[in-house]
Amino acid sequence: MPGKLKVKIVAGRHLPVMDRASDLTDAFVEVKFGNMTFKTDVYHKSLNPQWNSEWFKFEVDDEDLQDEPLQITVLDHDTYSANDAIGKVYIDIDPLLYSEAATVISGWFPIYDTIHGIRGEINVVVKVDLFNDLNRFRQSSCGVKFFCTTSIPKCYRAVIIHGFVEELVVNEDPEYQWIDRIRTPRASNEARQRLISLMSGELQRKIGLKVLEMRGNAVVGYLQCFDLEGESGLVVRAIGTACTLDKLSSTAAFLPACNSPSKEMKEIPFNEDPNPNTHSSGPSTPLKNQTYSFSPSKSYSRQSSSSDTDLSLTPKTGMGSGSAGKEGGPFKALLRQQTQSALEQREFPFFTLTAFPPGFLVHVGGVVSARSVKLLDRIHNPDEPETRDAWWAEIRQEIKSHAKALGCHAVVGYSESTSICEEVCILSASGTAAVLNPRFLQDGTVEGCLEQRLSWQPGFFSIGSEKGEVDFFPQSQDSSSLLGQEENLPAGCGFCHIPYDELNMPFPAHLTYCYSCRKQKVPDVLFTTIDLPTDATVIGKGCLIQARLCRLKKKAQAEANATAISNLLPFMEYEVHTQLMNKLKLKGMNALFGLRIQITVGENMLMGLASATGVYLTALPTPGGIQIAGKTPNDGSYEQHISHMQKKINDTIAKNKELYEINPPEIPEEIIGSPIPEPRQRSRLLRSQSESSDEVIELDLSHGKKDAFVLEIDDTDAMEDVHSLLTDVPPPSGFYSCNTEIMPGINNWTSEIQMFTSVRVSRLSNINLTNQTLNKNFNDLCENLLKSLYFKLRSMIPCCLCHVNFTVSLPEDELIQVTVTAVAITFDKHQAVQTTKTHVEKSLQRASTDNEELLQFPLELCTDSLGPHPFSPAKEHLESASSNSGIPAAQRATSIDYSSFADRCNSWIELIKLKAQTIRRGSIKTTVSVEKASPLTEGHFRQRSAPACANSTVGVVKMTPLSFIPGAKITKYLGIINMFFIRETTSLREEGGVSGFLHAFIAEVFAMVRAHVAALGGNAVVSYIMKQCVFMENPNKNQAQCLINVSGDAVIFVRESELEIMSTQQPIASCQPACGGGEIAT
């Protein structure tokens, strides 16, 4: 799809004075895209120039459109000397490349200079005309939507979740090139910004290609990160979950929330869908079932024979930039072994999502994580970043095998991160091992259901179940797996049930029968990296739990350093885990969600910070208390001291229970299962022997018997630990905090939100640091930071800090930097006081409304390259589709398009292409008509929103790290925001020191994000995340530099109170499905 990019420079305002003599500026603008540059006229002597330029037109490949940013430079004309740059604006035009999102970018952008910051604003209009490309060998992937949101975006429905996609690109860091010695800091910064912009464009395009190969149309949970490896280069990597999404018709969005989870209700959205072109229209569903699906029971388990599920576990190989993707082959009757080997060898059944529709998650095994210490070396050939790919592949493999050891076949809530210091790099990956529901299919029509019910037999489902399937039999009674009975059973405990084999447990655990259904075994604690499932029942409220840890390390070089770190890691992991467990018990809770363990490496220390949200799950047993045991029982005063401490701990637990309203019903003890006595030890510490590499697995460690959690105080260290346990003060009354999307136990959010970033850098004063002082310092730093936040936001009480995200880095020897981003949301206190029952009802209700859109959620299982089938399932689908008159045109077009994107190298695809070609013509027509229609709808929308904005000069743009906005409905996703900024100063003192400098910079970053969102026509950023904030200072030279990388999803939201008004304008709204459906064909 070559395209025509059109840019118009309208005006500038608040420009800086560039000519001291006249106190004015002679400004003009250079517009650059790729290698082409246009200039406006010089607008003389004004700080508010009105260029009103013609349309500058760039005719470019779509590949360039995806990779390149539009670069706008504002300069001051100087007759005699070189023109002075005022600043630049980089505009990512990606959102214009899929018609569903924005159609025009138009608005005021801050003019940004890496040395001076924001210097005035410029008004720009950008449009793109895309032409349809018939070339199937293309390198571009226009049309694939990207979402940072780690759940199915609110106005979409997941048709299929394909699975994990990843990619990385590397390049030399301009900052470390020889030329950097002779160029100005500004030129160097700009080169870096531009390069990263280019690389992330390229990365996104490549990921898009992979998605198209998998026949998906979107990436959800897209996480892109930069590794600044210094001398050895710059790595940009990304992971995400490929999906096929369907836009929900707006009419459906206006339907009253259906509280009953009955299937019929859920079908309403697409039954009423006025547009026959949408993917989700009725008749197609059974057909899809027949064609895509195979029996998962055959592939996964021996007993079950059910039918209609599409469990897709990533047909794509996880590794390999540029490696040829393989088309998944259809297989109807495959031997189980084959499937398993396929799963084992090729796939990473990972999902970056953290929230799922109810029932999707069958069991959760626990947290799996892997770390590896690597020595960085120069990347010699940037086009083939094999080493980095291999590193990550290794880690993912590790994760996968851990998951399997837990009896799980998938990993959800998966994420990856790095920590780099000099030439040592720690790669980390973590996720939650889980068993997903293969039968999960709620969009079945009546026949589908019928078929399902008829063919369904009690069975079970487990992957990697080489060992004793028989033992799993009882678990198949699990409520969520029994579709027919699902509604009758109290949901919300299924996911807690252990997926592994009770007799052959991967680690010591204390199992009991589930406290809700009494049928299945559950562990005594549960750690996960995902959000609390919406159907889970909790008692009381949750709270933020953090484990903080420092470890000194000798300074060392290269390999010695790597070895030292490798040796320390397992101990850190263990201690972090123990701390988490202790604090969890102290809070009287029994499960952790959203667990994120960050290990940071510095010159002379390692830091570990784990954050999670503790909750009390009704399904799990009541946590026992903590008992302290002294080593020397004879000493009387010591004894007294111990008992004093014990009392304090007991008091704290009681106080916490009251604070978080944890009052579980008393349960008779008789149903407690046979505990499996195991020595309390770290049983799962897998370490490879390789010198530079070390992998550690973090598993649930459950500590001994209930009520017998003993802390032995045998030395001063242990004493310190106990003390530190008690120093954590709870937030002031009216405040709650959590690091998950929503606070368990609070549902009545009001609309006021305040997103913020807070940064602290602390210098460690004493030279003779010990682990204890270090721990204390770090603990104080974090606690004080939290206290500060509570104080600052006191005007919002009652409120909850959600999605609290701590990041630790060690920029220098004695510096610790902690960055926190979170959002404070107010809630209604009066409604908050509820009985547990109504609360549960509420949460269920919310769950159903929230997930109304995401209910249809089949997994498609198409393992790749199984057997010699010449056609991909889609092709078969297509064939049957063509023979079946019932299939709507758009769907046909869709599948064809996806297939046509498929890999150009595989010769057997050629065959399909020929077939595809014939039908493609139809799809072009659809697209064209849609493109005509969509600006129209857009126009309507703008007209409507215009008067609202007219009052205030600058429209308010909300930012939130959450995927939703309380009290509002997201009506449209406008595209991903992914921005990278560098700011440098050589006059640090004049700018207010480091604090002044960084404060201004972060405020500017927010401003630029808001400006871009506003220019796209949006009024909020959701799933906002500050992925990097690298700050370096040199106070002696009066210099500082900071790099910030942020991303999020630009959206339009409408307040629920305004929705009613809007619904009177239904005609306009109903236009939207028209484009929604058609765009799939683009």
Place this chain on the structure above:
Amino acid sequence: MTNELDIFVGNTTLIDEDVYRLWLDGYSVSDAVGLRVRSGILEQTGATAGVLQSDTMDHYRTFHMLERLLHTPPKLLHQLVFQIPPSRQALLIERYYAFDEAFVREVLGKKLSKGTKKDLDDISTKTGVTLKSCRRQFDNFKRVFKVVEEMRGSLAGNIQQHFLLSDRLARDYAAVVFFANNRFETGKKKLQYLTFGDLAFCAELMIQNWTPGAVDSQVDDMDVDLDKEFLQDLKELKVLVADKDLLDLHKSLVCTALRGKLSVFPEMEANFKNLSRGLVNIASKLTHTKDVRDLFVDLVEKAPGPLGSLHGHAAQLPPAHVPRLRPRSPDARPACPLLGPAAKGGGGRGIPGQPRSSPPRSARSPGPGARTSRPQPPSAPGRLPPGPGSGPSCPVEWGGGGTGSRAGQGNPAPRGRS
């Protein structure tokens, strides 16, 4: 362990009104922290001093960054860096431009120059306003002065437009600018009893009636300078004293107009000649810059007997809307012949409806729309000069020729400027 860097940036800029006030009042961070501690905030919130210190620093830093924008308030509205709700923006601006009564009385009528700025130390000591705050207030005056000095159109309107101030504050600034431009002497001891409100009220009437803008709304400097031509014309008023017939005629006209409207009417009637002479003398000298500057001093010092000692007898002043005048001396000389009937103030134009006694910095609700209807001089050909009689104490009568009797009692001479 010390915090080298400690910042908090919200998507919506957090503004703590109490800290803003402390910042405006010129307290240093440590002083502000001390004051906040004393306010008992630590007990209320359970915070520590460290937290308070960090919070105060953060706010100060934010205000410091905002200050640049506050210098040109429209920029604050259009800037993109700080997302601030409009109501908060208005609060920031209004508070930033608010000034202390004590301070403004010191500076009013002085040239807003570097020289004056150097004296701010003394003013600070004298008034008890911190030097920092004095500087801010002084710079505000100067900035506003510079911007509107040579602008066309209504003075208060211009100020309001360029600084987005409330109606009331804009009018106060108009007075400050008017005084500074004409350099009226207000610092003399004898004038100390006059509040800023009193003087601002006079300024407003003078702007309405004595400036070129009163006749022609399209001249430069229309509201800032006194109308030279008009001052020249005032010389002709001498005839009212010199010519016996005219004096009588004048007296009868004034008395007719004021009869029954003035409690001190008999006094006025009895002293009419003296009063008239005193005022006419002052009026006729106003062509000299020096005399213009001393206008207020002269009115207090040289206006003859009854008038001179009348100032501040609030009780004696008939119109309800001058209660801000405070009695200087308890002796309640009954009448003030010259106090006009206030002539109903021309539909309240420009006459502040509220007492001025409250310090200007208190948050006010926006007054009733600025001088929307700038009454062109009514049937009478010219504007009505406030004349000597309209000293600070009785400005009301210049409210407008509601009576049609050239509301000026003694100093009339219709300026023929058809």
